[in-house]
Amino acid sequence: MAQTSNTNILIIGAGTWGCSIALSLARRGHTSIKVLDGNPFPSSISAGNDLNKIAEEANEPSGNDSDEDYFWSYLTQVAMEAWKHDPLFKSFYHDTGFIMAAVGDEAYERCVRYAESEHVELEALDGKEDFQKTMPEGVLRGQFPGWRGFWKKEGAGWVFASGALRAMHDEAVKLGVQFVTDDREGRVEELLYSPNKDAVLGAKTADGLSHTATQTILSAGANSDLLLDFKSQLRPTAWTLAHIPLSVEESTLYKNLPVLYGVDRGFFIEPDIENHEMKLCDEHPGYINPVLNNDGKLCSVPFSRHQIPKEAESRMRRLLSETMPQFATREFSFVRLCWDADTADRIFLIDKHPEVQNLIVAVGGSGNGFMAAPAIGIFVADAVEGKLEERLKKMMRWRPETAVGRDLWDVQGRCGADGKVVDLQDVKEWTDIGV
Template identity: 70%
Template sequence: METPVNESAVLIIGAGTWGFSIALQLARRGFTGIKVLDASSFPSSSAAGNDLNKIAEEANEPSDDDSDEDYFWNKVHQLSMETWKNDPLFKPFYHATGFIMAACGDRAYEHCLKYAKSEQADLIPLKSKEHFRSTMPKGVLTGSFPQWRGFWKDGGAGWVFASGALREMYAEAVKLGVHFMTGSSEGAVQTLLQSSSKDTIIGAQTADGVRHKASLTILATGANSDSLLDFKKQLRPTAWTLAHLPLAAEEIENYRNLPVLYGVDRGFFIEPDAENHQMKICDEHPGYCNFIDVEGELRSVPFARQQIPKDAERRMRRLLKETMPQFEQRDFSFARICWDADTVDRLFLIDWHPELKNLVIAVGGSGHGFMTNPAVGILVADVVENKVEERLKRMMRWRPKTSVHRNWWDTQNRFGADGKVMDFQDVQEWTTIGEGEKGDLCT
């Protein structure tokens, strides 16, 4: 029986946070024949953006005097926030509630001080429980805030309604002619297709045996990316933990329009969503990996689970005890682990593959994936059209030399927990909520 073949001009592998942005931006620029493949039905459970909300923050104006890293992030955040604030599709989902950055430990507080020094916006110092409580309506922050110190950015920051934005991006992309193929058979990519000379990617084959050929293939599968391509240790799949805290109808009014409270060594919470009145709680830590020996090499291998380690729940409840003790014992309504892919320097990897023609790589969210979602689509489209700014191009390049002696246990300037990367192989107890292990593999 002859293998069925589908043809398209552009094939995007991954209908997650970045895949949607890439498809939409290319379609807006007039590209046609765009097909997107994903193993999950829409909205993809593989998308970190299929979530209540994500932190968003404006940055300083990019300057030629910036270090390369500062210039990269200032530019990326500028591109993103211009879209969140002004694009008619994105604008309804941005909530400029403000942002609090704080810490308990000395090293984490040094990180906050560095942040404050770099900001061109006016920040309000917070040094006591009274200071913290003054940032929100009376009765919200009732905790004692032991050892908490930080800064309040009362503007130019807030959060975005993530899953709502994804739904609108999907609808707009479909309207512009993008074709999405999803599901464990017709959407699940098993392998990239190579030319007979082995130097060109000509598409991908899905689990149903169909060969999807394309003139251009874009790989944007987040934490799962190195299962399809050898990234030479440039990616480390890393997971974080979250839970939803339900609020009663009579509680909601007092918990609206809250600034995001982010403790860099404790965790964060964002105001409840308007639909289900659930507040997202995250503990902060350098991340979990799932280290397994794969063909003689140690690799972190993602897996799906709507559970969190008991230790993660305990850290979340400590965060609540110190900030909102009225909720410390309240049952969570949902919990999950959520994956991303860390590069060594936490800068994105968006580039033409240097050895495989017709393949663009768009990976390495490194914890910044959804906030910068609009910028990613712009950057990938610029790479495809070969008009990306040279300085950005250099920062996002394919760079395996940075990973030759990679330390998989590097905390990468993250704090919390015991100050180290954790391994799911060491987890003994899990918190189960609802159906438990049916889970999301976030990318």
């Protein structure tokens, strides 16, 4: 007879959102919470297990806002309240400022719209001298060919991602949450359903154990699509990142830099204080891995790889050559694919499943998931307790109608590279780092 383990709330996924959800529920007094994940914590494939992520404050939400503007303003206000004031989160937020810039005309129009939407005046930047004055002398030595943008001097910056991820996990454990993170004991192979399939009863792991629960929350990031039919609402998409090693002296010079984000080039953030590595990413519409599923539908299936396509490395080195040419040929110390799940409209999907009882989905970070992490736990806890704010509930609802006829290759407003989503199966050359 198969063994069964009982719990009140079962969370599938111990990444950024899973940890935030567990923490918020435990803080509200919920007990008997179990989190399952197939990788040791912190998972090497979790998008949140990263040096840093961009974070930015937003305008106050208004009743006159469109639903989309209201969603982003409300979400950001809740998240940034935690990043700035919650004792658990506030040490991880660095208000260094933020520069949004572009080279191409279409990408620059995005920068203009961004500047116009801000409630504070931003300083316009045009050309080498303007960009160089945003950072200490000797940092930005590039020529910035064609670069234009705007500088937000405060109210934005970055968060120490892996530190915050660990803090959420550790505090949740202190509050009684049980984490099972192991390739057999924690890896969920399937959801458990009632005989007539109208309710989820829990999940079965690779060791054959059935974990039953009165409430199951599916929050497994890009892998969520492998456990439930989301009716094309999710598209697992990958981006590429790299670390550049710096000396102790260089790290000192490059401390407290504003984030420089080139909409059609990429971005970099100041080095971490422990390993003296600077993270950079090239900007592009993303990579997917298209595979036919059992129903004959084309979908993207994520896979782990601590290598990046050579073309991505070339784009990163172009970013460096235009901004910090002193690093343009320096060997990378670390690279990897970083997966997230795009919804069709890039609004998160957090809702009780309308057709299956006892199941809440919390997915669809769409490239914005980590900054929102403190808010995600609050929203999901509100959903569990049936008190999620109505306009948020409407925006984050289960909405397969938005994905009818969805184009798997939709760039979703992103710029960079050749302006196309790229098939990972077409990649011919990969970096040899990590091999």
